[in-house]
Every structure is written in C-alpha cells, then in structure tokens.
Amino acid sequence: MRRYECVVILENDLPDDDIRIFNDKYDQLIKSTGGETIKIEDWGTKRLAYLVKKRDKGRYILFDFVGTPALITELERQLKIADEVLKFMSVKLEESVDLEAFREKQLAAQQAAMPAPEPEPEPEPEPEQPQSQPDTTSEESQSPAAAEAIPEAASEATPVESAGEAPVESTDATEEPTKGDIQ
C-alpha cells in the first residue's frame, strides 16, 4: 500500500450537493479497493494561474488516501472521463504504508486528540463546573514551571548548580528502591 495525495480541480459553479456526491463517489472507490481515505479537503474556489479548459476559476478538492497502484490507474481513468473535472494531479507521498499499523496510529491520534478538544467546547454551555476544573489543573501545571523559571532567571550562577544536583540525587533515591524490588 502506498500513500497518495490527489488534487482535483472542478468547475467553479458546481452546487455543493454535486461536490458532496463527487467526494462520496471517490471515497467509495478508494475504500472498495481496500484503501483508506485519510482526509478530503475542500479548498474552495481559487483563481487559476492560467486558463484551464478556458476557465479562470476552479474549485480545489484534495484527497489524501492510502491505496494500491491499481487504484491510482482506476482513479485517474475515471477523473479523465468526468466532465466536471478540469484538471487533476496525484502525488505519491510514501512508498510503503502498513495499513493496519496506520489505522492503529490514526486511532491513537484520534484518541489523543479527543480529550484535548473536549475541555474547550464544554465551558461555554456549563460555565461554572468545567471551567473551574481545567483552571485549577492548568494553574497547578503552570505554577511549578513558573516557580522554577523565576529563580533560575533571577540568580543564575550558584543556585543553579545546587538545584541541578538536588534532582539528580532525588531521582537516584527513587530508582534504587525500584531496582531492589525487581531483583
């Protein structure tokens, strides 16, 4: 499996429904051959740098997907036939992609991404409870860093050495018991 990117320029004046149908059609094509669509981006209408089929504006769609070389030949064959397509270009991004490992990575990325956006939208509908929790956590996380940064900035020469030694000793102390437990 390889990772590809395909930029398609469509006619400017297509309604949004047609664009959706177009996207779904090629999404299905990619998935029917065992590939995976990573994302479909709509860049909107852009001015073309030169005339393509006597048009000076076009709507850009980007497909980012994983698939086989056979998929690309089929995709390009269909894009050549489609009337609404002014121009397209597919680019190979990666030579070999392990699809299962890739899916796992995507899932992990989604799970990692999920907790982060959640606290942001929540404070708007429920202002009191969710805001207080993130604020305290953020203050706790920020305050030690700020406390460390200020003494370092204020007095550089001698306290830094002592501060540098102290954590090393503490880490050693924490590591030694664990080693003993293992042995």
Place this chain on the structure above:
Amino acid sequence: MSKPPRKRPFPRSKVCRFCADSSLRMDYKEPSVLRIFITERGKIIPRRISGNCAKHQRQLTSAIKRARNIALLPFTVPRR
C-alpha cells in the same frame, strides 16, 4: 582607463532560508511560500541568487513544478 565597477542587480543572500528557518515549509500546496522563489515572469530563481542549499533547491523546484501543474503557479506570465 580602468573598467567601471561591476553592477550587481541581485544582492545574493548567503544563507539558505529553509535551513535557517525550519518553520518555513515548502509544499506544492502552499503557493504563497513558493512565490518568493519565482520571478515576476514565473521563472524559478536560481540557487546562486536565492542562496538556497542544493538539497532545498531540489525540493523547491519539484514543489514549484507540481504547483504549476495544478494551476496554483503560472508556467509563464505573458508580457503586456
């Protein structure tokens, strides 16, 4: 008579901008970055003038050529 001093129309920048600034990414999808490295007529600015290193100039030319292919950058800008 001695020759008049040579004029340098383009001052050469010595440092590769992509090496110096890692946040500056070249991508055929971002014509705004690529536009810095083409002339008004749409030609790719040579390395001896732009100061790019060989590696980044190679990547840059392919990015510009891709961008030209999907009409994000012009092949030529006709003289008026």
